[in-house]
Amino acid sequence: MPTQDESHKSNLTNPHGLGDPDDRRLRIVEKEVLIPKIMRDRAKKEKCVAEVAEFTKCCAASSLLMAYTCRKENALMQECQSRWYKDEGFKKECEDIYFKERREFRLTGIPKKHRLKEPA
Structure with a gap:
């Protein structure tokens, strides 16, 4: 565990x-x-797109009865997402994305949500 002096030194190497x-x-x-x-988020938007679309379509058509009516679509969507959660290569990719975002924040001091906005 770093001492207070070591921790302070690592913060000094960062401009922010x-x-x-x-x-x-x-x-x-x-x-x-x-x-x-x-x-x-990645599993939903990149890996299980068809399953998420089918579930969303079913829910839109079923309104109040969606919990009962869309069980099959929900199960398929959950199964797809679960498959990706267990994939070590996918987890490593997501960790790398996180480290890249965190590094950028530590270098600039600007949170991701503000970096994504277009300058006015």
């Missing part, structure tokens, strides 16, 4: 005091919340 941009250690919240969120 946000930590070492090249540090690849993960906090618990990053492992259990932030990286799984990237995995969920």
